[in-house]
Amino acid sequence: MAASNTITALVSLVALLCSIPVIGAGLWLATKHGSECVPLVRWPVVIMGIVLLLVSLAGFVGAYWRRQRLVAAYLLAMAALIVLLFVLLTFVFVVTRPDGSYAVPGRAFKEYRLAGFSPWLRDHIISSPHWSQIRRCVSASNVCTKLSQEQYFNPDHFFQADLSPLQSGCCKPPTACGYGYVNPTLWINPASPAADGDCYAWSNDQAQLCYGCGSCRAGLLGSLRSEWRKASIVLVATAVALLCVYVAACSAFRNAQTEDLHRRYKQGYV
Known part of the structure; x- marks a missing residue:
C-alpha cells in the first residue's frame, strides 16, 4: 500500500476502536433502571455505535485494497456520523440542563x-x-x-x-x-x-x-438525567477523538488522490 492508503487504513482502525466505547456507553444506558424502561432513549447510542463500527470497517477495507470510491463513501458517512453525534450531545445537554432535584x-x-x-x-x-x-x-x-x-x-x-x-x-x-x-x-x-x-x-x-x-x-x-450525563462524558471524548481521526483520514485521502494522479501521469494516462 502507498503511505497515504496505509495512514487511511490505520485511522479507520482507530475509528473502529472508537466505536467500542460508544457501544459500551449505549449498552450501559440500556441496562440502567431509568433508561431500560424508556424505549425512546434505550437503543439509539448502541445503534450509532454499531453503524460507526461498520463504516470504519468499510473505510479500512477501502484503504487496504485501494478502493478510492469506498474510501470517499467512508469519509462522507463518517462526517455524517460525527455531526449526528455532536447534535445528539448538544441535544442531551440542553434537555438535561434543568435539574428537578431539591x-x-x-x-x-x-x-x-x-x-x-x-x-x-x-x-x-x-x-x-x-x-x-x-x-x-x-x-x-x-x-x-x-x-x-x-x-x-x-x-x-x-x-x-x-x-x-x-x-x-x-x-x-x-x-x-x-x-x-x-x-x-x-x-x-x-x-x-x-x-x-x-x-x-x-x-x-x-x-x-x-x-x-x-x-x-x-x-x-432524575435517573435519566444522571445516566445520560455520565454517558455523555464518554461520548464527548469519543466525538473529539473521531473528529481528529476524520481530519487525518481526509488529509491521507487527499494525498492518496495526488499520488494516484502523479502515478497515472507518469504512466501516460494523463
Whole structure:
C-alpha cells in the first residue's frame, strides 16, 4: 500500500476502536433502571455505535485494497456520523440542563419535582402514551425491592442513605407528607397528610408504593438525567477523538488522490 492508503487504513482502525466505547456507553444506558424502561432513549447510542463500527470497517477495507470510491463513501458517512453525534450531545445537554432535584433538611438524599425538568422530557416521556408501560416496567424492576432488603437500624440511618432518584421518588412517600418511618417501603399514615396529591397516592401495598406519584415520574427523569450525563462524558471524548481521526483520514485521502494522479501521469494516462 502507498503511505497515504496505509495512514487511511490505520485511522479507520482507530475509528473502529472508537466505536467500542460508544457501544459500551449505549449498552450501559440500556441496562440502567431509568433508561431500560424508556424505549425512546434505550437503543439509539448502541445503534450509532454499531453503524460507526461498520463504516470504519468499510473505510479500512477501502484503504487496504485501494478502493478510492469506498474510501470517499467512508469519509462522507463518517462526517455524517460525527455531526449526528455532536447534535445528539448538544441535544442531551440542553434537555438535561434543568435539574428537578431539591434538598430536604435532615436528609442525605434529594427529592424530585416534575416542574424542575425540561418541558421536552416532561412532554415526550412522562406525558407520552407509553407512561403506563413505563410505570409497569419500573414497578416490575428491583429498584424498590432492593431498597426494602437493605438493613437500616433506625429512621436516622435511613434518612442518611444515598438513595437513587428512582428510589427516592418511587419507593417512599415525599418527606413533606409527614409519614412515619417503619422500613424503607412501609410507612405509617399521618393523622393529617399534607394537601399534596402524592400524599394520597402513596400506598403500603408493595405493588403500588408511590408508582402513581408525580415524585416517581420526577425520579425517573432524575435517573435519566444522571445516566445520560455520565454517558455523555464518554461520548464527548469519543466525538473529539473521531473528529481528529476524520481530519487525518481526509488529509491521507487527499494525498492518496495526488499520488494516484502523479502515478497515472507518469504512466501516460494523463
